[in-house]
Amino acid sequence: MAEKKQGYHHGNLRQALIDAALQLIEKKGPGGFALSEAAKQAGVTPAAVYRHFSGRDDLIAEAARQGYEIFADVMQFAYDSGQPSALAAFEATGRAYLAFARKYPGHYIAMFESGISVNHTPDLALIAAKARGVLEKAADDLSQHIPPEKRPPASMFSAHIWAMSHGVVELYARNSPGTQSPFAPEDLLESGIGVYLRGLGLIRPDD
Amino acid sequence: MAEKKQGYHHGNLRQALIDAALQLIEKKGPGGFALSEAAKQAGVTPAAVYRHFSGRDDLIAEAARQGYEIFADVMQFAYDSGQPSALAAFEATGRAYLAFARKYPGHYIAMFESGISVNHTPDLALIAAKARGVLEKAADDLSQHIPPEKRPPASMFSAHIWAMSHGVVELYARNSPGTQSPFAPEDLLESGIGVYLRGLGLIRPDD
DNA sequence: TGTACATCAGTGAACGCGCGTTCACTGATGTAC
DNA sequence: TGTACATCAGTGAACGCGCGTTCACTGATGTAC
Numbered sequence: 189m190a191e192k193k194q195g196y197h198h199g200n201l202r203q204a205l206i207d208a209a210l211q212l213i214e215k216k217g218p219g220g221f222a223l224s225e226a227a228k229q230a231g232v233t234p235a236a237v238y239r240h241f242s243g244r245d246d247l248i249a250e251a252a253r254q255g256y257e258i259f260a261d262v263m264q265f266a267y268d269s270g271q272p273s274a275l276a277a278f279e280a281t282g283r284a285y286l287a288f289a290r291k292y293p294g295h296y297i298a299m300f301e302s303g304i305s306v307n308h309t310p311d312l313a314l315i316a317a318k319a320r321g322v323l324e325k326a327a328d329d330l331s332q333h334i335p336p337e338k339r340p341p342a343s344m345f346s347a348h349i350w351a352m353s354h355g356v357v358e359l360y361a362r363n364s365p366g367t368q369s370p371f372a373p374e375d376l377l378e379s380g381i382g383v384y385l386r387g388l389g390l391i392r393p394d395d
Numbered sequence: 396m397a398e399k400k401q402g403y404h405h406g407n408l409r410q411a412l413i414d415a416a417l418q419l420i421e422k423k424g425p426g427g428f429a430l431s432e433a434a435k436q437a438g439v440t441p442a443a444v445y446r447h448f449s450g451r452d453d454l455i456a457e458a459a460r461q462g463y464e465i466f467a468d469v470m471q472f473a474y475d476s477g478q479p480s481a482l483a484a485f486e487a488t489g490r491a492y493l494a495f496a497r498k499y500p501g502h503y504i505a506m507f508e509s510g511i512s513v514n515h516t517p518d519l520a521l522i523a524a525k526a527r528g529v530l531e532k533a534a535d536d537l538s539q540h541i542p543p544e545k546r547p548p549a550s551m552f553s554a555h556i557w558a559m560s561h562g563v564v565e566l567y568a569r570n571s572p573g574t575q576s577p578f579a580p581e582d583l584l585e586s587g588i589g590v591y592l593r594g595l596g597l598i599r600p601d602d
Numbered sequence: 603t604g605t606a607c608a609t610c611a612g613t614g615a616a617c618g619c620g621c622g623t624t625c626a627c628t629g630a631t632g633t634a635c
Numbered sequence: 636t637g638t639a640c641a642t643c644a645g646t647g648a649a650c651g652c653g654c655g656t657t658c659a660c661t662g663a664t665g666t667a668c
Contacts, residue, residue, distance in 0.1 A: 404643095404644060404645075405644075405645080408644080408645085439645070439646090440645065440646055440647070442645075442646070442647080442648095443644070443645045443646075446643080446644055446645070447644095
């Protein structure tokens with residue numbers, strides 16, 4: 189409603205539509221998003237959307253793409269912030285996953301819950317792979333500290349962490365459907381990763 | 396189409412509608428489910444649905460409820476099958492989670508992805524709590540084997556396992572949106588739980 | 603500095619569709635006598 | 636065993652709605668001269 193539109197031409201309708209879509213996706217869940225509603229929220233006729241997107245799916249996909257872009261940045265930043273310690277870098281990426289889901293719920297839903305395939309667009313596939321790559325790099329660095337003979341493939345334990353992070357977000361960090369837990373999602377993830385890393389022999393038992 | 400309907404009266408329309416709903420939810424995703432379509436698939440007019448359910452949401456909720464019922468049974472069975480070893484029982488429940496998601500995808504989606512609140516019905520809340528209870532019991536048994544001073548709350552580590560299981564299902568066991576992994580979900584979950592339990596000191600490092 | 607014109611972003615009306623839901627009805631079933 | 640009747644599961648037509656999408660259009664902008 190309080191949109192800045194200077195007269196007939198909007199100025200930056202494309203991004204305004206994406207922002208509206210993200211807000212709607214966040215508020216009404218995936219599927220609860222309507223192209224017409226996004227248009228209305230941007231102060232524009234539904235038909236105007238087609239000047240910027242080929243249709244509904246394209247709009248959602250672009251929202252997801254921007255999400256992956258932010259996500260990749262956030263993960264990379266976390267990774268860098270933990271350097272040169274492989275352990276600190278890895279733990280930071282774990283925390284960053286949850287932080288991202290909290291800070292950008294609309295993007296998160298568009299990326300992981302909207303049913304949009306990551307292969308919808310080459311662009312999308314590329315940036316998604318990049319985001320995944322950061323975590324895999326962090327896992328790989330860390331696995332160097334494990335004796336080779338008992339070292340699991342790095343892509344395997346990055347998958348474990350990704351899964352636990354995703355699970356914590358879905359089950360405990362959403363307005364979740366009744367699945368309350370007495371623990372804050374942040375603590376849950378932190379401690380879960382801690383136990384896991386201890387299991388890999390990367391944290392001393394007495395830490 | 397190949398429905399057994401003996402003339403005007405259907406015989407068991409209520410369950411036929413639920414089954415149709417489950418099939419549709421599985422095939423078209425949550426939200427892709429239409430009451431009218433479920434009716435058609437059961438060989439019946441949409442209006443007939445209202446003889447058995449108060450509406451669309453009620454039908455989905457009932458599908459979810461039946462899912463939780465099966466789920467609770469499956470978990471309980473797994474738990475029992477591992478007894479008297481607390482460790483075996485716990486690991487079996489972890490495996491059962493994924494097995495359930497694979498075997499009853501429609502139920503799983505109705506339960507965890509359809510957006511139906513677990514508090515939609517007292518019935519639903521109760522049976523969902525029962526299912527969760529099995530895993531918590533298994534976690535509690537197991538935590539008895541951890542020295543008290545370094546024992547985490549049982550509800551915490553059952554949450555960890557639930558999260559990892561859920562994450563593996565969502566990310567790797569669905570027709571997943573491009574997030575392929577070189578590992579079978581079963582192996583991923585098995586090894587993830589293994590590392591985690593080692594981290595708790597419940598499996599010897601040389602196992 | 604002013605005018606003519608090309609460009610193109612957004613309008614407004616209309617469309618066909620599938621949806622969930624309602625309503626008065628009718629046909630089948632089972633039970634009382 | 637046969638008939639009258641109550642019950643109620645399912646019909647069929649209709650509704651209002653919001654959706655995504657299309658189309659010919661018009662108003663604003665910027666540029667060439």
